[in-house]
Amino acid sequence: MPDRDLEASFANYVGARRPALVRVAFLLCGDQHHAEDLVQSALIKAVAHWKRIGDDPEPWLRRVMVNDHISRWRRHRGRERLMDVVPDRAVPQHEEHAELAAALAHLAPKQRAVIVLRYYEDLTEAQTAQVLGVSVGTVKSQHSDALKRLRGVVPALVQTGG
Amino acid sequence: MGLTDLLHDAASGAPLGASDPDLWDRGRRAHRRRRTANLMIVAVTLLLVGSLLGFARQQAAPRIEPASGTPAIPERIWAPGARLATTDDRGPLGQLAALVSTVRGTEVGAPAPDAPWAGVSATTGAYRIIGLPGLAPGLDPVLSPDGTHVSYWTGAENAVTGIADYDTVSGTTRTWNLDGGLVVQPLFLGRTRNSVVAQFSRTIVPDQGPTDDVLQWFPLESRSTSATYTPVVAFGSSDSGTLLQQDGSWSLLGDVVDSVSIAGDISEARPLDNEVALSPDGSRFAFASQSYLGPMLWQRIEFGSRAQKVPKAQLNDRAIGWIDDRTIAVTRPTQPVSDAPWPRVVAVDVLSGERRPLLRLPDARTILATDLLQVPPARRPVPSEPPGALGSWSSQLAALGVVVACGGALILWRRRVRL
Numbered sequence: 419m420p421d422r423d424l425e426a427s428f429a430n431y432v433g434a435r436r437p438a439l440v441r442v443a444f445l446l447c448g449d450q451h452h453a454e455d456l457v458q459s460a461l462i463k464a465v466a467h468w469k470r471i472g473d474d475p476e477p478w479l480r481r482v483m484v485n486d487h488i489s490r491w492r493r494h495r496g497r498e499r500l501m502d503v504v505p506d507r508a509v510p511q512h513e514e515h516a517e518l519a520a521a522l523a524h525l526a527p528k529q530r531a532v533i534v535l536r537y538y539e540d541l542t543e544a545q546t547a548q549v550l551g552v553s554v555g556t557v558k559s560q561h562s563d564a565l566k567r568l569r570g571v572v573p574a575l576v577q578t579g580g
Numbered sequence: 581m582g583l584t585d586l587l588h589d590a591a592s593g594a595p596l597g598a599s600d601p602d603l604w605d606r607g608r609r610a611h612r613r614r615r616t617a618n619l620m621i622v623a624v625t626l627l628l629v630g631s632l633l634g635f636a637r638q639q640a641a642p643r644i645e646p647a648s649g650t651p652a653i654p655e656r657i658w659a660p661g662a663r664l665a666t667t668d669d670r671g672p673l674g675q676l677a678a679l680v681s682t683v684r685g686t687e688v689g690a691p692a693p694d695a696p697w698a699g700v701s702a703t704t705g706a707y708r709i710i711g712l713p714g715l716a717p718g719l720d721p722v723l724s725p726d727g728t729h730v731s732y733w734t735g736a737e738n739a740v741t742g743i744a745d746y747d748t749v750s751g752t753t754r755t756w757n758l759d760g761g762l763v764v765q766p767l768f769l770g771r772t773r774n775s776v777v778a779q780f781s782r783t784i785v786p787d788q789g790p791t792d793d794v795l796q797w798f799p800l801e802s803r804s805t806s807a808t809y810t811p812v813v814a815f816g817s818s819d820s821g822t823l824l825q826q827d828g829s830w831s832l833l834g835d836v837v838d839s840v841s842i843a844g845d846i847s848e849a850r851p852l853d854n855e856v857a858l859s860p861d862g863s864r865f866a867f868a869s870q871s872y873l874g875p876m877l878w879q880r881i882e883f884g885s886r887a888q889k890v891p892k893a894q895l896n897d898r899a900i901g902w903i904d905d906r907t908i909a910v911t912r913p914t915q916p917v918s919d920a921p922w923p924r925v926v927a928v929d930v931l932s933g934e935r936r937p938l939l940r941l942p943d944a945r946t947i948l949a950t951d952l953l954q955v956p957p958a959r960r961p962v963p964s965e966p967p968g969a970l971g972s973w974s975s976q977l978a979a980l981g982v983v984v985a986c987g988g989a990l991i992l993w994r995r996r997v998r999l
Binding site: 425428429432433437440441444445450453458461464465515518533534537538540568 | 583591595607611
């Protein structure tokens, strides 16, 4: 495929799918600016690989976003601390959303990624394992731990989980 | 409302900023930068690996061959390791090919004044610290031409009290006290086949300068010594005797018989550092000159002889012994002499100036058994204690430091280009 076609294909994809990617990134990190950074960084990295992944870039982009988010979390975790109230977030529309945001903030990034990929992206355990680069068993255990934590923070999710 | 619904609701509330229209170009630029970075990493890695391999090859030991048993100087003498066995623990080493200074127990750097000396076996190439009881700090010992004795000044630093002679075969040490005066200043120590010859100045009256110079001769076969107080200067010794300057002539003080023979005229040339290489049979000598005549001169020991210039000699050459009637062994330390690593010894034809490589030494202070220069050098096994352990450790640490520094720099640089 000539470069001009590749660029057009990339532009079409960004135009069509960027909002969806930003939403996934927002759920992964819970921060609007960080989410946009994650998406932009992943898209810029995708340019070099577009010839290979252009037909179905979504799995590749998900994996890059998750990995970048985890890397950034590892770099900055010493400088961050958990808070009861999540400050810099989009204003929740309902009380349930606020509770969910607070509960997600208590998860480790990989657990949070498992929840987002399984419940928002509707991926199977195998697909989730592929995105995270871990085994299916690890996905299962992370999933179980994540639900336990969510319910610990927001008991109301006991009824709503799944 | 289930977790899925809650997540969808939360995600739909995420505010969406405008997309960057320049993403494709930024992606291409980032890709180019990343590719350049990777190429640089590969280049630097190859450079480092190449340098380390080159260094390792340079340090690699020669192929080990069984020792011949015939006394000879190893073609390469190594810097002794830090944990060599000593003759006190393992007994005498036998005939030596060389004495090498060590820096045992100290950091890498200039040898400590009291650093012990290691002997190199002439028959096996083994290394061992030589126990020299009472060795005066800062004064180099002397190896007899055949490598069977080590003679040295005894006493404390700046307070020489005597002479000792260590037998490398029996392990026994013979000592003589100097009755020189209040202060003895060592000037020359030489070793002939059967004698130790020492020259020193002495101070008899306190708070005054040296009173006179004494040339004293210690035959090994008897307890008696003989001394002469005439104004002579000793320059070098070999099996046959000791070369002196006396009354405007070169003279040879004999080995067993206390005789002095006229050996030739003194030219305008003076030996640099008062060092000459006297042939084993006492028929000729060579020396680096400090005069205008040339960097290297040689002269026959016979009545009326004069110094002759060695063709093509180089400024830093230093004669250390005779290989045959017309060939001398010369060290070629680079400047500065004391810091030169692994100086080479080359054989130089005194008539034609033709040179050929002979030996490699750990440093310019290495003392050779000069009689063994007449035997072709032998390949010997590398000592079990890593030779040059201190030196190679420092080099390895330096190489490791370079690798770590380069790695750190690359990581920082890659972070800079990372998006």
